[in-house]
Amino acid sequence: MTTTGAASIDAGPPTSVALPGERRRRLYETMVLSRTYEEAILREYHADKGPGFDIGKGLVPGEMHLSAGQEPVAAGVCALLTADDAVTATHRPHHFAIAHGVDLRAMTAEIFGRAGGLGHGRGGHMHLFDPQTHFSCSGIVAEGYPPALGQAFAFKRAGTDRIAVAVTGEGAANQGAFHESLNLAARWRLPVLFVVEDNDWAISVSREASTSVHTNAQRAVSYGIPGTRVENDVEEVYAAASHAVARARAGDGPSLLEVHTVRLWGHFEGDAQAYRDGLDEVADRDPIPLYEATLLADGVIDEATVRLVREESTALVEDAVDHAKRSPIPDPATATAYVFTRGG
Known part of the structure; x- marks a missing residue:
């Protein structure tokens, strides 16, 4: 863990916290559910893109950015939030949506472009908006940061601890x-808690080639706020985020948390990843089997628990996919509904 902070901060975030077994199991369950979901979307996305690869074909047309490998970031951060807190995510949003409690059926219907989706099928997977959990995301790079300030400003003006x-x-x-x-x-x-997911690659450009500092946590110092960098360990993420969340709720201002995570798959589906060295070693960094092995060794879960969590996750995800497939396609006559249009 790397920590920097302003002089006004007495201590940096703890390197670890003693989590009860139930909390550790819940973190594991969130990670497994997220991965199960991404595997299902991967399957459905590629099922009818051939012959060859036509991005416009199939039940799920358009681009697709999946978050396999980055589950610890969302699970560790969102375990500290309530549905009244707001999350603005990136174009790779599903893990944060799931961890923050967005309804799986409505989200999946939106990804499939169906009328029953979060945005009535208008937005697709990069534009998920859920007022119930105050979740949103965008395909525009860094777009979520300014809206988060507006939300935080409103929370502060209202005198809440959101x-x-x-x-x-x-x-x-x-x-x-x-x-x-x-x-x-x-x-x-x-x-505000600013979270940076460092998966080493900005599309096809490495961090080393694009960024002048070793970690974005260093950049927090220039703004007088704490900055922390942790590895892709869900309990490390939880520990660092718990400190930052507590500061924010107490009125002490923002913090920055960067997680050195891993993108197991391509930047988008169909990405050949010719730019990426060491692809054979990427699977060894998969955080789910690593955390699963730790929990098994610590006696927090057993093999029966592993099977149960996987079965329950699969049931939830397949239900959501089936619901999406059965949901109606938007009527073309309603094309101008639910969107901004110019008056006549």
Whole structure:
């Protein structure tokens, strides 16, 4: 763990927290559910893209960005949130949506472009909006940071202890919106947790080739806020996020948490990844079997629990996929409904 902080911060986040077995199992369950979901979307997305690979064909047309490998970030952060807290995610959003409690059926219907989806089938997988859990995401790089400030400002003005979590990738940390958001949040002491998912690749450009600092946690110092970098371990994420969330709820302002995570699959489905070295070694960094082995060794779960969690996750996910397939396609006559249009 790497920690930096402003002089006003007495101590950095703890390197670990003693979690009860039930909490550890819940973190594991969230990670497995997220992975099960991504595997199902992967299956359905590629089922009818041939011959060859036609991105516009099939039940799920368009681009698809899946989060396999990044589950510890969402599970560790969202375990500390309530449905009243807000999360703005990236174009790779499913793990955060699932961890924050977005309804699987409605989300899947949206991904399939169906009328019963979160956005009535208009947005697709990169534009998921759920007022019930205050979740949103966007296909625009770093777009989620400024809206998170608006949410945090509203929470602070209302005198609540609600917080906003703004997620982006390490490539987006070179965008102006990232720096402007950190500056304003720090200046106004807004209750925001900025999360950077460093999966080593901004599409096909490595962090080393694009970024002048070793970790974006270092950039927090220039805005007078704490910055922490942890590895892709869900309990490390939970420990670091717990400190940042507590600070935000107490009115002490924003923090930045960068997680060195891993993208197990391509930037998008269909990405040949010719730019990426060491692909054969990527599977060894898969966080789910690593955490599963730890919990088994610690006696928190057993093989029967592993089977049960997988079976329950599969049932939930397949139900959501079946619901999406049975949901109606939007009527073309309603094409201008639920969207902004110019008046006549």
